Amino acid sequence: MRGFVPTPSKLVDHMVSLLFEGRIVGSEEHLLDPGCGGGAFIKGILRWSAAARTQLPHITGIELDRQLALEANSQFRSNPHVSVLEGDFLRTRAC
Numbered sequence: 001m002r003g004f005v006p007t008p009s010k011l012v013d014h015m016v017s018l019l020f021e022g023r024i025v026g027s028e029e030h031l032l033d034p035g036c037g038g039g040a041f042i043k044g045i046l047r048w049s050a051a052a053r054t055q056l057p058h059i060t061g062i063e064l065d066r067q068l069a070l071e072a073n074s075q076f077r078s079n080p081h082v083s084v085l086e087g088d089f090l091r092t093r094a095c
């Protein structure tokens with residue numbers, strides 16, 4: 001892939017805190033990260049959740065680029081709260 005730049009973690013942390021601040025996140029909630037790249041926002045959610053001692057929602061990342069999807073998948077493979085799919089998020093069906 002040409003020109004891929006992941007979102008810097010400091011910016012990710014700021015955006016994630018804007019999204020979650022003051023919210024009670026339940027483990028039954030489901031969060032979609034469309035175009036997750038190598039997992040920058042998934043990592044940010046894991047950091048936020050650990051710092052805030054909240055439950056983790058189930059997070060699904062979908063990434064079109066095979067290498068990035070593999071990269072994300074290898075990072076979160078052992079985390080039961082995270083699924084990474086390779087594909088087009090506009091065409092991926094929930095099941």
Ligand SMILES: C[S@@+](CC[C@H](N)C(=O)[O-])C[C@H]1O[C@@H](n2cnc3c(N)ncnc32)[C@H](O)[C@@H]1O
Pocket residue numbers: 004005006007034035036037038039040041062063064065068087088089090
């Ligand atoms: C700007 S990058 C952001 C990656 C990551 N979210 C981050 O912030 O570091 C956009 C990503 O979306 C992916 N993407 C673009 N269109 C997509 C689609 N229709 N389905 C899945 N992924 C897509 C690209 O391959 C790329 O990795």
